Amino acid sequence: MTGSPFLDSLRWLGDSAHWTGPGGIPLRTLEHLGYTALGVLVAALLAVPIGLYVGHSGRGKGVAVAAAGAARALPTLGLVTLFALLVGIGLTAPLLSFVILAIPSLLAGAYSAVESAEPATVDAARAQGMTEWQILTRVELPLGMPLLVGGFRGATVQVVATAMLAAYVGSGGLGRYIFQGLGSQNYPQMIAGSLLVIALALVLDLTLLLAQRLTAPPGVRAS
Amino acid sequence: MTIHSTRRHLLGALGAGSLALGAAACGSSDPFDEGGEEGGGASDGGSGAVTLAIGSQAYYSNEIIAELFAQVLEAEGFTVDRQYQIGQREVYLPELESGSLDLLPEYLGNLLQHYDSEAPSASPEEIHGALDEALPEGLRVLDFAGASDQDSYSTTSDFASTHSLTAIGDLAGVEEALKIAANSELDVRPYGPEGVKEVYGVDVTVVPVEDSGGPLTVQALLDGDVQLADIYTADPAIAENDLVVLEDPESLILPQNVVPVASEKIDETAATAIEGVIAQLSADDLVELNRQSVVDQASSADIAEGWLTEKGLL
Numbered sequence: 001m002t003g004s005p006f007l008d009s010l011r012w013l014g015d016s017a018h019w020t021g022p023g024g025i026p027l028r029t030l031e032h033l034g035y036t037a038l039g040v041l042v043a044a045l046l047a048v049p050i051g052l053y054v055g056h057s058g059r060g061k062g063v064a065v066a067a068a069g070a071a072r073a074l075p076t077l078g079l080v081t082l083f084a085l086l087v088g089i090g091l092t093a094p095l096l097s098f099v100i101l102a103i104p105s106l107l108a109g110a111y112s113a114v115e116s117a118e119p120a121t122v123d124a125a126r127a128q129g130m131t132e133w134q135i136l137t138r139v140e141l142p143l144g145m146p147l148l149v150g151g152f153r154g155a156t157v158q159v160v161a162t163a164m165l166a167a168y169v170g171s172g173g174l175g176r177y178i179f180q181g182l183g184s185q186n187y188p189q190m191i192a193g194s195l196l197v198i199a200l201a202l203v204l205d206l207t208l209l210l211a212q213r214l215t216a217p218p219g220v221r222a223s
Numbered sequence: 224m225t226i227h228s229t230r231r232h233l234l235g236a237l238g239a240g241s242l243a244l245g246a247a248a249c250g251s252s253d254p255f256d257e258g259g260e261e262g263g264g265a266s267d268g269g270s271g272a273v274t275l276a277i278g279s280q281a282y283y284s285n286e287i288i289a290e291l292f293a294q295v296l297e298a299e300g301f302t303v304d305r306q307y308q309i310g311q312r313e314v315y316l317p318e319l320e321s322g323s324l325d326l327l328p329e330y331l332g333n334l335l336q337h338y339d340s341e342a343p344s345a346s347p348e349e350i351h352g353a354l355d356e357a358l359p360e361g362l363r364v365l366d367f368a369g370a371s372d373q374d375s376y377s378t379t380s381d382f383a384s385t386h387s388l389t390a391i392g393d394l395a396g397v398e399e400a401l402k403i404a405a406n407s408e409l410d411v412r413p414y415g416p417e418g419v420k421e422v423y424g425v426d427v428t429v430v431p432v433e434d435s436g437g438p439l440t441v442q443a444l445l446d447g448d449v450q451l452a453d454i455y456t457a458d459p460a461i462a463e464n465d466l467v468v469l470e471d472p473e474s475l476i477l478p479q480n481v482v483p484v485a486s487e488k489i490d491e492t493a494a495t496a497i498e499g500v501i502a503q504l505s506a507d508d509l510v511e512l513n514r515q516s517v518v519d520q521a522s523s524a525d526i527a528e529g530w531l532t533e534k535g536l537l
Contacts (some may be wrong), residue, residue, distance in 0.1 A: 043324050080282055080438060081434070081438075082441070084439050085439065085442055088442065088443065088446045088448055089430070089432055089439065089442070089443045089446075089448050090448070090461050146511075147422070165405070167431060167433065168431075168432070168433040168434070168445070169432055169439060170404070170430045170431055170432055170448070176407060176431065176433060179406070179407050179408075179431065180407040180410065180411065180431070183407060183408030184408040184411050184412070185435075186411070
């Protein structure tokens, strides 16, 4: 112990004893990533099709925007507690909350991706005899792909930063270090857990930023 | 005690769980609305009255006890500046040491561990004695109450009767793997899995549920996700759900009897008034006071006034 919690947290991270076993950093990190991936994927299955439909047809946009906005305002810790009281402790309650957390970004990403295609381009595609499905998958989606990936980026960063709440109701993940450190005044451990979450969020954010760049079609990259 | 209470309030604020809501409902006093500047508006209460600043943790039960003290001190002619819902020991103990606060209800074991983290579990009398040594200059503890609010190994009455359990040691005879729902720090506490193994020969694993014995912890026990739960002994949920608190004959769990910690401004008159409350505050009384807050949603001022009147202290 050096007296500085930040230095001590780095020391905590460097301690090889914390890198092995069922409570070790690799396993907790994998759990954390797993919860994040599961939350974002389930949310994507719900939100992306709806977003694509709304963006393509222009129907229900007001409802989608309002619903996404309202969902953003829900406090996730409150949701976790509410769901856990209904379905019991474990992974279901936090996972449901992560899905709700991820939906707004994904929904907004999906409909704005489709909407971003120039109306003239879409009309031209239609005039050439493309079906609506072809217009969506061959014109609108490729053009708007960076925005759709951007939706995934926002959702992923939010969920990875919130996935520590899984540990609030009996599951694992990096939140274990944070909650236990807080409860036992082991601040180096708590800060170390937070640093790991921050690092994960940065890595995921930069990876998806790169994906956003790479998915931009050559013609629109300049914009 | 401080951390769990903070979270309980957070939950309440988020609108989850009626228990937590009850806790928050009682914590509505605004720490800024009393104009509690030291020396500022003091001594305007009649015959040169002394102003005493009373604090409380951000824990509804602690605020009720603080309010008991406040009302008897007012009846003695003191002016009281209420500084409730302060939060963590790391914040309010320095305030007591510096003289910004004069009185706060504390808990024996946790208070001692704050000043001496190596302090072993002992009887309430021994801890009270050790506190006299451990407290910094200018602070002292008054008598402690029969009422306590401490960790417990609790179970459902069904599970207790099936396995004829009355004490923690009886768990050694249970065949199935035992899990206890508790804040994750129980894992590293002396009375956690390591302690029960050593003292009682019982194997348990902690299932972390971070609401400090609140509704989620109780729910996990009632759902059968765990066989045991760490629920604070003054929690009305124990009686409400007919839970059984397993006895701890070896004093493994740190006793947390209510004890007022006081600055030098608390003179003999004040101390006598406070100890009059302490002398009558039994374990059952504290549970009942908490019940009125959590279940009846009464304010701490009303709860305190009712109890003090009933006990003839007002």
